[in-house]
Amino acid sequence: MKIAVSSTGTTLDSPIDPRFGRASYFLIVDADNKKLIDIIDNRPSQGASHGAGINAAAAVAEAGVDVVLTGRVGPKAYSVLQAAGIKVVSEVTGTALEAVENFVSGEQSFSDGPDCDAHTSSPSPKNGWQGKKGGGSGKKKGCGCGQGRNKRGN
Amino acid sequence: MKELLILSGKGGTGKTTITSSFAYMCKNKVIADCDVDAADLHIILAPEKTERHKFVSGVKATVQKDRCTGCATCKELCRYEAIEVDETALVDDFSCEGCGVCAHFCPEGAIDLDPNHCGYWFVSKTRFGTLIHAELRPGEENSGKLVSLVKQKAREKAEAEGAELMLVDGPPGIGCPVISSFSGANFVVGVTEPTMSGLHDLERVVELSRHFKVPIGIIINKWDLNRGMTSRIEQFCLNNDIQLLGNIPFDREIVNALVEGKTIFEFKDCKAAQSIANIWQQIEKTL
């Protein structure tokens, strides 16, 4: 099983980056031996005005991971991860290695929805928002410029 | 650290005046001016800029005249009617959305996409503490991104300084910048005035705060200018279970203080000043 961890650095002892879309790096880790397989440099996305989460999610999907360990995931990124069949564990803290170890030992449960509104860093209650493959975000309040969009439970 | 967001919906309700008074009352905080389209807080806070950073967002198309043959492919494809062709093509900066379609399809490769410099953001010292603020160039959009940036920088400063509070002067309206300003807020203060449009716009701000599940308290500024409408707003708050933080009477001293570049507390003890002081106590209790 492959795990992507959002991280502030390029080694397994780097702290988790709490932001998913605007994380500095994604560390791709093999869950079986806890070895670092690959590093995705996500820094170019940090300065993007829109859609950082979408791009980050597509990048980890391309890397073929099964699970994402991170702080918070916005609704758009979540819908992409869901469409790609990737499970999400959010509110993860500590170092990347600690996160992987905790996950492997089964101490964390999967998220059932996005953790925050797009482009914000405030946690918001999970109110049953569901990403839809190919449907993007048709039922949310749409912003167009991708800044701090809210979602409407559907 | 707590984040206090001050919003009004409608412009001209006194949001910035009230924010600056809070800046005077409250100790150990960082101030963020997110009203980036027409920022006014600096007029009272008289900031001394210590850092200035360019804010770049998106791109704009520029035609290289020497390579352009005037074929008008770009004009035909541009959905924003941003391109006119005379002998060569000319891009209207105000209409260009930076989509890049023209550059992609130009047979001569004569169109460049240059980073769009939209404005600046600053870190400043003021007599009330650190202020993070920004300036958007006229005609620019995309202030939602700048709002997020200002808040993020303010948060970093607040953490570095060990501040207990972040005081955020929010943007007007209910659009994208306002939605961005909600991120991380613990409490919203809605400043309104007793007018039809004040009530109308307040309803939309309340709707947003509900949506984001951030508690909101209301201040009715210049309440005595229309007592009937003030009662209606109070009733609205009561019906919707919204905390009424207090009312501020119309007081010319507020404008006089503004003319001097002072907060009302630095200017004169008056009725309005007392009301604001009482409201601040309410907010402190709530926080």
Place this chain on the structure above:
Amino acid sequence: MKIAVASGKGGTGKTTVSVSLSLSCQGSVAYTDCDVEEPNGHIFLNPSIDGSSTYSMPVPIIDEKKCNFCGKCKEICRFNAITIFGKTVMTFPDMCHSCGGCFLVCDNEAISENKRDIGVVEWGKAKHIDFFQGRLRVGEAMSSPLIKQVKKKAQEQDYDWLILDAPPGTSCPVIKSVRDSDFVILVTEPTPFGLHDLKLAAATISRLGLPMGVIINKWGIGDDSVKNWCTDQGLPILMTIPFSKAAAEAYASGQPLVQLQPELRQDFKKLAEGISP
């Protein structure tokens, strides 16, 4: 004659001036509320709404059966409204700016047009005035295209006076509202905030190369700095509207200023005629 009424700062009296001008001008008059985020003119004019149309923008919908996942549409989209991973394509209609790039680059005719509603354009009558307004769908951020539609609707007919009530600020929607007008009236108040925002607004309008003049509302509060600045800049002060509690109360209850003070009708009429070429 197209007159746009704008201001850097909100709450200075744009709507008061636009409504008063509309009620005072002689001949055929249209009032157009371009503040699609917070349209307030209707509160004062109380028009009948006789018609409306929903305005939407084209957004892509992708047929995965025809798609070969080449990634060209994702590549051209600068707004990240399309993403592709493996054999999955996703579109995000609310990120789309309707540039049309994806339709053009697709070699497989896999992309067709869907619609995203932006808001509504409404029209009607308030006595002799033709009334137009746009209302942006709550949560929608693309106000500029809707403003364009409202103006287009209002300009289907020729009017002696077309009054455009612009949104506050100096950003893109303001430019869209004022840019093809014959004259811009900037409404401000005599305070440091009013002055600061007037400077920004005047800089914006002069970048557009449009003639402009200033109305100072709430005259009597604050100081003379706005007046002095206008004089220094050679910006004509078209009118000063004295501050009065009565005027503030009339505004609060949705009464047009020229209804409270009918003698001002003459002043507004003269003002409009004075700025006509």
